[in-house]
Amino acid sequence: MKTLFFSLILSIASFVAMAQNPIDGNWKGSRETPNGTFEVNYTFKVEGDKLTGTWKTQFGEAKIEEGKVEGKKISYSISFNDRKMSYTGELVSEKELVVKSERGEMKLAKQ
Template sequence: MAFVTFGYTQDITGNWKGTVNDQFEVNYTFKVEGEKLTGTSKRPDGSDRPISNGLIKGEDLSFSIDIMGNSIQIKGKIKANDADKTKAETIELFFAINGNDVSYVLSPVK
């Protein structure tokens, strides 16, 4: 007997926001095409900063953004809506900067 598990990619296409260290508001616009993740992050001045190297597989995602001339690798986990497993409810993101680990949670903008 063989068992087959089908993976699915969470749909996080759209606008998301959160707060880093209870101080800095962050805003992302994501677009998912298969396992490719593209989009932008808002800079403090309101301009868009592109995300690069974006990848999404099931509940895992990763991408890079440029912060003050440094490429920062961001990884995350997507929490699905209990009623609809293809609809994301929150995204928890993690990155390290200057030797410090940082985590924050994004929620969809409605």
């Protein structure tokens, strides 16, 4: 009986450890600007309360910096072309994330 109980606890612990944060993964968004459509692709990785990953656009790529996760909310910054941009965001559903910056709001769809 003890062996069965231990095996059950170990199985549950393994399942919980492998559970992925819904923010993890690839996300894509776009926004219209005076210069045309601005497309962005993110790859997010959550480890505890830390957010890492990359930001890619038609202009280049940058790493996510100072990334934090608090429940469904995220914050991070990106340094690109000698400029630092700060973002906040919130997971709306498992397939939609909304990010905001000084340039406005963008909806991201999980890929």
